[in-house]
Amino acid sequence: xxxxxxxxxxxxxxxxxxxxxxxxxxxxxxxxxxxxxxxxxxxxxxxxxxxxxxxxxxxxxxxxxxxxxxxxxxxxxxxxxxxxxxxxxxxxxxxxxxxxxxxxxxxxxxxxxxxxxxxxxxxxxxxxxxxxxxxxxxxxxxxxxxxxxxxxxxxxxxxxxxxxxxxxxxxxxxxxxxxxxxxxxxxxxxxxxxxxxxxxxxxxx
Numbered sequence: 795x796x797x798x799x800x801x802x803x804x805x806x807x808x809x810x811x812x813x814x815x816x817x818x819x820x821x822x823x824x825x826x827x828x829x830x831x832x833x834x835x836x837x838x839x840x841x842x843x844x845x846x847x848x849x850x851x852x853x854x855x856x857x858x859x860x861x862x863x864x865x866x867x868x869x870x871x872x873x874x875x876x877x878x879x880x881x882x883x884x885x886x887x888x889x890x891x892x893x894x895x896x897x898x899x900x901x902x903x904x905x906x907x908x909x910x911x912x913x914x915x916x917x918x919x920x921x922x923x924x925x926x927x928x929x930x931x932x933x934x935x936x937x938x939x940x941x942x943x944x945x946x947x948x949x950x951x952x953x954x955x956x957x958x959x960x961x962x963x964x965x966x967x968x969x970x971x972x973x974x975x976x977x978x979x980x981x982x983x984x985x986x987x988x989x990x991x992x993x994x995x996x997x998x999x
Contacts, residue, residue: 795812797832798832806822808820819879819880824848849880850887853878854888854891856878861897868900901937904924908920909941912941912946913948924937954989958980963976965996965997977994
């Protein structure tokens with residue numbers, strides 16, 4: 795294997811590219827210690843050390859640091875590690891490791907997200923947000939089932955009125971243009987058509 799380029803990312807990391815297409819990042823001290831130079835051959839044992847010792851430990855530590863601050867979905871953690879130039883097999887192994895420890899759980903992530911947003915967003919809006927974060931539809935369904943089994947339900951009427959109140963909407967004084975604009979706004983939020991029409995026609999600040 796040949797090192798085709800060694801490029802500075804920032805003061806603490808360099809991007810290493812091999813002629814095999816493999817790309818990863820190392821610290822300056824590691825590059826010096828391992829004798830990595832642009833145009834030089836990378837010994838097999840050195841490559842193995844990087845891929846089985848240095849990067850796996852660092853990837854797991856990176857995940858643990860991230861989830862110590864807040865919850866992450868598997869997809870978001872994958873994206874974070876890709877940004878760090880970790881090879882795909884190291885990313886997969888590292889995420890499997892923390893999942894095995896129970897530190898990362900998409901169902902728990904979805905449930906907590908629902909708990910935090912149930913009084914602020916419609917179910918369809920919450921679903922869309924979670925799916926964009928890499929949570930599967932099946933997992934979202936299970937999370938909503940768990941949430942409802944605790945006796946929870948969403949108050950769409952109250953949410954609608956809060957939004958219209960914040961927008962200083964009054965059905966008695968609103969123009970047709972204002973009514974259409976607020977109707978479209980609420981429909982995009984995922985509220986049912988009939989409920990939106992009732993509030994647009996009858997809501998008073």
